[in-house]
């Protein structure tokens with residue numbers, strides 16, 4: 001073991017430690033160097049206020065970025081959905097590994113699914129995006145629910161259900177998977193019901209822009225489809241001028257299997273031409289209004305094309321009144 005260890009800056013939370021640990025192993029494999037975790041406390045970790053109140057995007061990210069820029073750590077792992085859409089001077093996202101399950105899930109008492117929660121069920125979620133879509137679903141399916149703002153780590157959130165304080169909580173599948181609690185899910189929500197946050201389920205590995213050697217090594221961990229998908233989703237978010245606490249959902253994935261065949265453009269060389277579907281939603285947190293649009297086309301072949309796709313869908317959403325729905329974002 002002659003090579004010096006790479007330093008991975010990480011938050012202290014169970015989720016952050018889990019995903020940093022997993023990335024550390026992968027980075028160690030591609031670089032042949034040991035990776036050492038360096039714990040960094042962020043404002044988001046210490047504040048007890050509602051995330052939306054302590055201000056906009058990136059509260060969890062700022063301290064890690066400062067440590068990167070000061071050269072105290074070599075790279076950091078972020079949940080992409082918590083990463084501000086604007087590029088940060090002096091830093092690059094060197095890899096976006098393959099995304100895992102992007103869906104939101106329900107953890108409910110008595111193994112209940114969303115559709116069989118009791119009348120008036122109290123569902124915990126602090127995310128305006130989840131509130132908007134859950135309330136919209138309830139309205140159109142004759143359900144009566146109450147969304148209750150909560151925050152805290154996975155243990156805290158599931159604790160509200162175990163203690164009987166809430167009937168259910170809604171969380172990201174990816175987070176539960178990473179902390180080994182996916183077995184507690186009682187309902188995996190279709191993305192047709194609740195579209196995930198832009199970037200949900202994906203990680204970003206960030207390092208200093210001048211660290212060419214590390215950037216080249218980390219590139220091996222990049223998954224091109226995930227990278228293009230989250231680029232389009234985040235471009236949509238940025239074009240709506242919304243942040244991570246806005247009621248905006250977006251997901252780029254493979255379209256349903258029948259779609260390319262219907263258009264008769266699919267069977268070149270016996271291979272299905274790869275298409276991507278980008279979906280976006282924005283709504284009022286009470287679920288009374290949702291603007292929901294999607295577009296399907298060839299997988300964008302460049303970063304700029306992915307950005308353009310997101311912008312175009314956002315423009316259509318704005319034309320349908322999306323901006324007016326985000327006015328109440330401070331929830």
Ligand SMILES: NCc1[nH]cc(CCC(=O)O)c1CC(=O)O
Pocket residue numbers: 079080081082170171172173174175176199200201202
């Ligand atoms: N908002 C916090 C957050 N940021 C990333 C995840 C885990 C899922 C992911 O990586 O997308 C979570 C928890 C959650 O939303 O349940």
